[in-house]
Amino acid sequence: MSRVETRCPKEFLALAHRLADASGAIVRRYFRAGVEVMHKDDRSPVTIADREAEAAIREILGKRHPDHGVVGEEHADRRPRAEFVWVIDPIDGTKSFITGRPLFGTLIALTRRGVPILGVIDHPALGERWIGAHGWPTLMNGREVRARHCGRLSDAALFASSPHMFKRVAAPAFERVRKRCRQTVYGSDCYAYALVASGFSDLVVEANMDIYDYLAAVPVIEGAGGVMTDWRGRKLTLASGDRVIAAGDAAVHAQALALLNGARPRAKSAKR
């Protein structure tokens, strides 16, 4: 039996592109077209675009790989304990999508025995797609990208979707990191991970997430030379919790992780 670290089969990369193409065509059609916004039980918004895009992905997967599992944000799980499980968020950043803001993205991950081996971060309204997979360099629109050297947290540009995603003890933990970083920008949805993979930014710290919000980013970040784990520094899998951290530079990852876990900052912040 092959080990999970082997190179991700090329056919899976081609399939992932096909899924993103199918989903993106639907999402683009509904973007800024005045779609009705409904609210789920957790009060998060959802539209027909989310549901149709995920259904299109599921249909392709069901025909091509009926033995594979699918876990998605908008429909019920199918075979979630299969060797191969696809993890889908058709529109990550629905709040952006429904306000005409093009940073939302489609997230597609493929896990093998729980471990993400392939990930797509696709931005259909921007025409930008990142794909990463075990044994392959991360590509953005076909061109190889690399995370950048940063060296220390005080030089890092930090992203998070919103400060309000940090509840209870997660809030002061995030604040310890934020106050050390050079700058903080909120509201980028999954685009934040793509920017780290491309070496434009340094750090993403998030909480209150579900697996479909982050597993696709793991191979994208790792294939660009970055590091992405939970807040304890553990690898992310199908069984991981709600808190993740991604960094382009391992030193920045380590410094941020120490602060998340309660280390006191050694020096005063350079910036508020």
Place this chain on the structure above:
Amino acid sequence: MSRVETRCPKEFLALAHRLADASGAIVRRYFRAGVEVMHKDDRSPVTIADREAEAAIREILGKRHPDHGVVGEEHADRRPRAEFVWVIDPIDGTKSFITGRPLFGTLIALTRRGVPILGVIDHPALGERWIGAHGWPTLMNGREVRARHCGRLSDAALFASSPHMFKRVAAPAFERVRKRCRQTVYGSDCYAYALVASGFSDLVVEANMDIYDYLAAVPVIEGAGGVMTDWRGRKLTLASGDRVIAAGDAAVHAQALALLNGARPRAKSAKR
């Protein structure tokens, strides 16, 4: 003598487009090209792109209208008490610009006797431009746009650049509004105003701003049927302060204004 409410001369609209074209060409060339980031005295970041873009705008204005004033973020004021004064922010959202995030924009306002009569919100990396002027409908890439009806704050989508822009009493004031809105998204820079003008979003509340951060948005919002004032409900001029509010719907503007000025919410928020 003509009144300031007269229709903005068409030649100024053509000139504003030319300024945005010149600026955008420079900004696009530097976007994601690894420009060096410097920090100003207030610790905000700036790049050669900011400075060159503003210089290009100033050069065109200096030749065409040497009698007009120019106030910009990156260079010294010129004739700031002239009848016509251009107010320029070459890159609003430099934090976005330097992290490869395309939401930053170029802001160009023309004021007459202190009142903004023309505004451009240009997003060179997205290829999207909004222009508004007294007596003209607001256009986005040449097509007329209109703000949307919203009716009540609890249905409104709210934007602000960052929760950290609200200092002292402005922080709880913003929180009173935020807790009443349907959703809040941070980190859109001047794009937030454009989205309200286009009827994709409802409300922008910001503080700690300078005139070049917001005057261009006033004619864009007003020409689309929206309302934009300071937190006291006063018209915005060259002499205005740091706090602004823009809404697509006058009822939402009035409700948010009341909360900013200390009214207690009448009902519990539907969403955190």
